[in-house]
Amino acid sequence: MENIEKIIKNLNLKFRNIDGEKLIIAITCDENKNVLMTAFMNEEALKETLKTGYMHYYSTSRKKLWKKGEESGNVQKLKEFYRDCDGDALLFIVEQKGVACHEGYYSCFHYKLKDGKLTISEDYYK
Amino acid sequence: MENIEKIIKNLNLKFRNIDGEKLIIAITCDENKNVLMTAFMNEEALKETLKTGYMHYYSTSRKKLWKKGEESGNVQKLKEFYRDCDGDALLFIVEQKGVACHEGYYSCFHYKLKDGKLTISEDYYK
Numbered sequence: 001m002e003n004i005e006k007i008i009k010n011l012n013l014k015f016r017n018i019d020g021e022k023l024i025i026a027i028t029c030d031e032n033k034n035v036l037m038t039a040f041m042n043e044e045a046l047k048e049t050l051k052t053g054y055m056h057y058y059s060t061s062r063k064k065l066w067k068k069g070e071e072s073g074n075v076q077k078l079k080e081f082y083r084d085c086d087g088d089a090l091l092f093i094v095e096q097k098g099v100a101c102h103e104g105y106y107s108c109f110h111y112k113l114k115d116g117k118l119t120i121s122e123d124y125y126k
Numbered sequence: 127m128e129n130i131e132k133i134i135k136n137l138n139l140k141f142r143n144i145d146g147e148k149l150i151i152a153i154t155c156d157e158n159k160n161v162l163m164t165a166f167m168n169e170e171a172l173k174e175t176l177k178t179g180y181m182h183y184y185s186t187s188r189k190k191l192w193k194k195g196e197e198s199g200n201v202q203k204l205k206e207f208y209r210d211c212d213g214d215a216l217l218f219i220v221e222q223k224g225v226a227c228h229e230g231y232y233s234c235f236h237y238k239l240k241d242g243k244l245t246i247s248e249d250y251y252k
Contacts, residue, residue, distance in 0.1 A: 003242065006242065007239070007242045007243075010242065010243050010244060011239070011244060012244070016144060016145055016186075017143075017144070017145050017146070018142060018143070018144050018145075019142055019143050019144075020143070025151060025164055027153055027161060027164060029161065032159075033158075033159035033160065033161075034159065035153060035155065035159075035161065035217055037210065038151055038153060038164075038210065038215045060142075080238065080239070081238075081239055082235040082236070082237055082238050082239070082247075082250065083235070083237040083239070083244060084163065084164065084234040084235050084237070085227050085228065085229050085231075085234045085236070085237070086234075089164045089235075091161055091235040093250075101211050102211065103211050105211075108210040108211045108212075109208040109209070109210050109215075109217040110208070110211070111208055111209040111210070111211070112206065112207075112208050113133070113137070113206070113207055113208070113209070116129065116132065116133045116136065117133075117136050118136060118137060118138070118209060121208075124208065124219075
């Protein structure tokens with residue numbers, strides 16, 4: 001765990017004040033570069049992710065740590081990750097089990113703007 | 127412009143309080159599914175993006191709207207976009223002119239965690 005704290009320090013992250021919490025943005029993609037979802041992480045969520053090798057996020061609505069797929073089984077195994085230039089966001093590449101979205105779609109980004117309206121489309125995720 | 131306001135209303139967005147502003151998360155990818163960057167948008171930035179067809183964001187440090195590439199020329203032409211399931215994030219697919227990162231790299235996510243340290247790597251963006 002000491003090593004993980006050192007890694008997190010080396011990441012030199014810029015936590016933002018998001019809905020009253022100190023959080024960073026996590027963008028999660030599969031190994032085919034599909035954007036699966038975005039969520040927030042506090043330091044604890046990042047620690048748990050690095051410690052266990054499975055994605056953990058921080059829920060702003062429930063105000064607590066959650067392991068992705070804990071209930072659904074649709075866990076995300078961490079393969080590698082990148083930090084952006086200003087340090088407020090991390091890009092995680094994962095092996096997605098099942099689907100990422102709680103609405104049953106592969107990606108949370110399944111609402112496409114078409115003719116001025118939102119329509120469900122999974123065309124992007126091939 | 128009336129039409130754009132209607133589109134934005136139809137998007138049913140959930141603006142969050144981020145560093146004291148009402149913002150949503152914008153994730154921007156190229157047409158080969160590379161994640162180029164993430165930034166924030168207020169309603170004005172989204173309106174300008176839809177009106178002009180070029181990506182505009184809101185800078186939390188400068189506290190103002192900015193057109194991506196206004197100074198560098200590295201503009202992002204909007205091709206299509208998706209909303210996520212909870213409405214606090216948009217995924218934009220763009221045609222990137224030049225590079226996306228102000229540090230001169232193709233993507234802002236060029237810092238890879240390797241052996242516990244951040245190292246510059248563009249392996250992901252092929």
